[in-house]
Amino acid sequence: MSLCFVGLALIAASAACAALLRTRLVLAERAYGLLVSAGCVAAAIPAFRVLAGGSAAVVRLSIPAPSGPWVFGLDFLSAAFLLVILGPGLASALYGVRALGSAQDRRGVATARALFAVELVALVLVVLARAVVPFLVAWEVMAVLAYFLVTFDNERTEVRRAGWVYLVATHAGTLALIALFTSWAGVGGGLTFDALAARAGSLPAGGALVLCLALFGFGLKAGLVPLHFWLPDAHGSAPSHVSALMSGVVIKMGIYGLIRVVSLLGAPPAWWGWLVLVSGVVSGVLGVLWALAQHDLKRLLAYHSVENIGIILIGLGTGALGAAYGVPLVAVLGFAGAVLHTVNHALFKSLLFLGAGATVHATGTRIMDRLGGLGRRMPLTWVSFLIGSVAIVGLPPLNGFVSEWVVYLGLLHGGTSGGSIRLVLFGVAGLAIIGGLALACFAKVCGIVFLGVPRSDAALHGHEVSAGMLGPMFGLAGVCVFIGLAPGLAVGPALVVGASIARVSLPSSVGDVLAGIVRLGIWSLVLVMLLALGAVAWGAIRRRRSIARAETWGCGYALPSARMQYTASSFAAPLLAAYGPLAGVHETLDRGGGAFHTHASELVLERAILPAWAAVRGVLGRLRPLQQGRLWVYLLYVIATLLLLLLYLARGVSP
């Protein structure tokens, strides 16, 4: 635990380093990279120790302060999320050193680096905090710093707009959180999490208000549909290493908050579990469907975060239902699946955003239909992006498959036990739809961006990025492969974390799951070996045959051009057509000019929130005559208010 704070101090020192050594660029970069690495490693060691030790080593560190003691602690849940923050956080920070290195605005770059390091510190403090006030302070620092990180490129209008929408959304969420904690703590109650847990039994209606506020406040941060409206713009227009941190880590704090509330409150009521499960399915299906409709690579990845938050919520809802109906195995599997998928998504989503950043760095465009053939020009970026894609689609032998497997098992164990919990089975259909759509979507991304023939000069002149950017990507990819091939090492601790959230001891029936995961690991290894062996053997057979090279067969057409290739939009068109208006795609056909456009609209923001906001402004506009801008009018208001108050009080004391 104290090592955690040493790590935090080192990360903070790196921020100071970046801010102060502005004139000595090379030294600043080296010192920053070294300090951030050392800090992240130091802070991660206690987390590993807690997860490996298998005992809930809750160490407390109380700082006396106004508004009650500031308590910090490290338990299983915090340890898991600490790893979520530190791994992808470190990779993004190191990538950022290189990616920003070529920017002209040195002062801005130094500030961005320093803020990034402070953001990491704030994130760590969010998961370590064990009292309301330090939690909210760290939360707010994290949210506001993220605004500055997102708006790094603030000369572009859409970046400023995205930042503004984000700022409004995150503060609406913080407001809900303040309401949550004040309603929970009550008047005069203690503000540590222990005190809150002690009061959990006395909350009216089983904590219905607290749970709803948590789902709104933390859901806004996590980006579940329909509270995701700020997310695609913010994650799409930030610098890529910031997008990686936002999508991989910052939105996970919403998940952390939800799980923390559940673990403090004890078994939630069943309706809340169903609510979470259904919103998970809705987020997952709509998120991936909207991702499929995007033309912009980074916006597409941002929508996939909405989808994966959906999968995490399916796990969380299953866990909550298992706890509510008293089926420990389902509770443990559900929560474990949610936590493990959070870890995995943090890994492969930051990897994908870093990969997308590399392609943008090399070509200068994020529009997929202008790219193509980058697999030849950026072979290493392509391999790491492909690993991330296979992982996010949930295909063996990578880590995304492992966590989806755990969630599936949770759903099916719920379905084969008795009572109304059996209805969770239909979550299986949701997950299957999500998986199928995700496959189509990443087939589109990989195929259109990295394969085929370049569709523009920008793509034609794409080049491989530097080792400083590739290193972090391959680090993340390596962890994805490791968890995929040694799933037992990840699922075992995840089950312990799940049991600690559900506040049960590991049920003995978990043995069956653990045996399954061991065999799954062997099976994944066999798959990899068979693929490798097959490729080698087949290569040998091929060498004995006569090989000819020719143009792609164009069905007799002699002069194929890059413009004749299938595009991202045409690839996605049949699926989007099958889902109809849900997909939110507008088609415009200009017959005279021979032009055809499709536009993917953000349904919630454009159809619901902006019109609602316009309506509210219209109504409030009628109050405008009250504001005359003359002093005597305001004095009149003050006097009138005083008089009314006096009358009210007088009514109170009269016999």
Added chain:
Amino acid sequence: MSLLVLLVLAPALPGVAAKTKAVLTGRRGAPVMQLYWDLFRLVRKGAVYSTTTTWMFRVAPVAGLVTPLLALGLLPLDGRRAPFGFTGDFVAFAALLALGRFTLVLAALDTGSSFEGMGASRDATFASLVEPALFLSFVVLALATGQLSLEGMLGGAQALPWGAAAPALTMVAVSLFFVLLTEASRVPVDDPATHLELTMIHEVTVLDYSGPDLALLLYGAALRMALFAALPVSVLASRAHLPVAAALGVLVAGLVTVAVAVGVVESSMARLRLSRVPQFLVAASVLASLGAILQLLT
């Protein structure tokens, strides 16, 4: 052992379907063993590669063979035990076949051809719509048997409890047959006999393959068909109580029957319009979820 029999017999299944179709439409048709000859011929030929393609194009045929092979290892083909089964392996089964499809779609896009892009896009579309049907079928089987591995669902010590679960299991078998028609690219989803690139789906996805690679892909596709045909056969004909040889005989007879059924469907209806295919696929999912509801009620 049973795995070996299936590996040898798989290329005959498309032949049986084609022969049925020929007989029903009053032609003589190609011999049932035609695919064996095709494979033999193709393996000895040279190959032509497009200059656009990369390693992805070369890896995909291998993945197209390895994935159904490994998936067969999860099924209890002799009606008792699977060569390598484990808890939750049905997820692995579906994901493995999805991996094969993913590589094939990428290989199609690797050629940069609009025809293959079209095939890849339709392939991915239909696969994503049929995925829920497969999973919901597994859900019904898990409900009926209380088991979470394919070995327990389709074989193992206890036979499938026909009786109360009969209606649900019948629905599952029909739904799995629909899945087979989609996954094996047959009418009414796709037409293996069409010769117009614009209307082909699977055939155009592999348009640029030639020689040994094409042989590997054709064999992989035949394995896929055997794999998906084995699912409804295992649901309908529980074979745990038979001796191994008889169980294997029943499986083979079942596979041939399914191939004949595919041929009958193919000669009795035309391919659906592309915009209608999603409705057909959703029908498969709806059928399986009706089965799940029935099973939950009993």
